[in-house]
Amino acid sequence: MYEKIYMRPDITSALAFILLAIGTVAAIHIVILLGTNTTRQRYLRWGHRISGYLFFAFYLFICFIMFRKFSRDSVTLPAKDAIHVYIGIVIFPLLVAKICIARFFKKFYKSLSLYGMLSLISVYLVTSISAGYYVSYTINSQYVVLAENGKSVKVSVNLGRKVIQQKCSACHSLERVFAYAKTKDDWQNYILRMRAKDPAILTDREATQVLGYLIKNLGINETTLDIQLGIKIILEKCHKCHTIERIFTARKTAEEWTQTIELMRSFDPYLLNDREARQINNYAAKILSRQKSE
Numbered sequence: 001m002y003e004k005i006y007m008r009p010d011i012t013s014a015l016a017f018i019l020l021a022i023g024t025v026a027a028i029h030i031v032i033l034l035g036t037n038t039t040r041q042r043y044l045r046w047g048h049r050i051s052g053y054l055f056f057a058f059y060l061f062i063c064f065i066m067f068r069k070f071s072r073d074s075v076t077l078p079a080k081d082a083i084h085v086y087i088g089i090v091i092f093p094l095l096v097a098k099i100c101i102a103r104f105f106k107k108f109y110k111s112l113s114l115y116g117m118l119s120l121i122s123v124y125l126v127t128s129i130s131a132g133y134y135v136s137y138t139i140n141s142q143y144v145v146l147a148e149n150g151k152s153v154k155v156s157v158n159l160g161r162k163v164i165q166q167k168c169s170a171c172h173s174l175e176r177v178f179a180y181a182k183t184k185d186d187w188q189n190y191i192l193r194m195r196a197k198d199p200a201i202l203t204d205r206e207a208t209q210v211l212g213y214l215i216k217n218l219g220i221n222e223t224t225l226d227i228q229l230g231i232k233i234i235l236e237k238c239h240k241c242h243t244i245e246r247i248f249t250a251r252k253t254a255e256e257w258t259q260t261i262e263l264m265r266s267f268d269p270y271l272l273n274d275r276e277a278r279q280i281n282n283y284a285a286k287i288l289s290r291q292k293s294e
Contacts, residue, residue: 008205009134009159010134010138012062012065012066012069012130012131013130013131013134013135014131015058015061015062015065016062016123016126016127016130016131017127017131018058019055019058019059019062019123019127020123020124020127022051022054022055022058023051023055023119023120023123024120025047025051026048026051026052026055026116026120027116027117027120029044029045029047029048029051030044030048030113030116032044033045033048034113055095056095056099059091059092059095059123062088063088063092066085066088070085078166080129080130080133081130083129084126084129084130087122087125087126087129088122088126090122091119091122091123091126094115094118094119094122095115095119097115098112098115098116098119101115137156137158137159137162138156138158138159142156142157142158142216143155143156143157143212144157144212144215144216146208146211146212146215153208155208155209155211155212156209156212157212157213157216157217158213159209160209160210160211160212160213160214160216161213161217163202163206163209163210163213164177164210164213164214167201167202167206167210168194168210170201171194171197171198171201177214177218178218180218180232180236181218181219181229181232181233181236181276181279182214182218182219183219183275184211184215184219187211187214187215187218187219188211190214191207191210191211191214195207218232226279226282227282227283227286227287229279229283230279230280230281230282230283230284230287231283231287233272233276233279233280234247234280234283237271237272237276238264240271241264241267241268241271247288248288250288252284252288252289253289254281254284254285254289256289257281257284257285257288257289258281258284261277261280261281261284262277265277
């Protein structure tokens with residue numbers, strides 16, 4: 001259960017915002033304490049100290065989670081995530097230096113506020129790069145509803161595409177994915193086969209996000225005919241026997257294309273199923289047969 005929770009970007013984003021909030025509270029306490037002659041100095045001092053300890057403990061907890069998360073990924077980190085990691089690591093020596101000065105090196109006490117502000121600025125940058133980007137990306141994302149473990153799950157299509165770009169390209173080119181057109185069941189089986197080869201490549205949530213993107217953009221609806229799906233199936237299947245140029249330079253009527261497709265299926269009964277044949281027939285009737293009249 002823990003493994004599934006800490007891998008979720010919504011959870012890690014929420015933790016980042018909480019860390020930023022705790023750091024902001026600590027900064028507000030010390031600014032008021034140093035900037036005004038208030039009678040509540042003891043309260044402000046203890047408020048800053050407690051929030052500072054909470055900040056440090058929470059930071060270490062997040063570091064542990066992120067270390068586990070990134071150590072499980074078998075792909076190279078994109079630039080944004082790499083910057084996120086580097087800035088996050090820089091926060092640690094800043095916090096250690098601040099604690100050491102407060103406890104053991106009183107002569108450098110005046111520099112404490114500098115270390116505190118640098119730490120808070122670093123947390124703000126990390127939160128903006130990761131959690132802020134995730135929230136913005138999620139708000140502007142498209143969604144599909146899928147059934148998962150008997151429940152309806154709302155899946156971000158944009159996040160699914162991002163996972164495909166980051167994870168699937170580790171094993172093969174993305175053209176191998178985007179050239180396909182499959183039904184929901186076919187895409188589920190495809191993802192299961194990929195995960196069987198490398199169980200660590202995708203978490204359950206990432207697999208669901210990938211499935212949502214593939215169904216939304218590359219899925220075949222048996223009741224709907226789409227010329228874009230027709231061309232994807234042609235690119236995926238027909239080149240196995242001959243060149244694609246042979247298809248697009250042919251001059252046939254819609255009826256002749258139907259006969260040709262059935263002829264190809266007679267040569268290889270497993271080449272196209274009925275729904276794929278309908279999609280190709282639709283594409284040929286609307287696009288390829290038009291070339292003859294022109």
